[in-house]
Amino acid sequence: MDSTHVKKVQELKSKIKSYPDFPKKGILFWDIFSAISDGPTCKLLQGLLVDTIRSKYPDVEAVVGLESRGFLFSFSVAAELGIACLPVRKKGKLPGEVFSHKYDLEYGSDVLEIQKSSIHPGLKCLIIDDLLATGGSIATAAKLLQACGANVVGSLVIIELTSLKGRKNIPEDISVHSLITYD
Template sequence: MTDPRITSVKDLIELCPDFPKPGITFQNLFPVLRNPSVFKGLIDVLVEDIKSKYPAVEVIVGLDSRGFLFGPMIAQELNVAFVPVRKKGKLPGETLCVEYTLEYGKDACEIQKNSIQPGQKVVIVDDLLATGGTMRAACDLVDAAKADILACVVVIELKGLKGKDRLKYPLLSYID
């Protein structure tokens, strides 16, 4: 049975055809952020699931850019660190970098080199999993930092694109 808080999120998602390019249907979660009670319900579900399934978590990693909307709030509720994965060239100091393929092009992402310590327990958060390129790159970055990935968490999984198949860690998703 689906949690009614997730049903409320699903009801607010807007489908935007041919964005960011022809043939892609963007699933817009921003209406959820405009509804404080639904947004809070979503964060509560994510926190509850992470806390119950991965109680050892020490770091929430959020992906640029929509993972930044959920990650810091989850980290705050769990009283753990938040670390951003940013697009290449957006972070100061020494960074670890990975290049990857998206469903509509290529990109690169980075984390600050000392933002995650070896052995720390990490959960990676983003809004959506499509082909898995961005999430896989984030996993590669966390692996390069020698931390332990407990799980990847997304609100939406586009199951038909089989992004989960590119991941070697457990995936929690709520809407497909």
């Protein structure tokens, strides 16, 4: 990326606050809400996301926002690009017929769903979320979309926690682009 992009990412990064021991002791929480509580930073982030999609994923036809913070970014980005915005939600949150994919968590399991009417085979989808930690949500969403016949062109996250090695849990054929990384 060019120096202007790098400067914009650094400005965004300077607005993100961290909270030690949240939501529980031993966790350092990086808060994207601290950055987007400021209008100019919202506009900056929007521009970074759109520019990244245009340069890295120019043929994308749908932005897939993951519950729940991915929703914040997927709609406005999709609207600016003039493409579809598709939510992937937890079980029972979407009306109508849905495709579902079950996945295992550290202590149990969960299910992600997408509406059948919103997706068709070959649709070029980009998964977007605020954070890549362990990679479970993105990996599950990718498997769900692929099971529906969609073409997952990649994933875009605002923050990646590299020490958690979440990329290794995402299928190798799914590219991952993060704007900001923290160890």
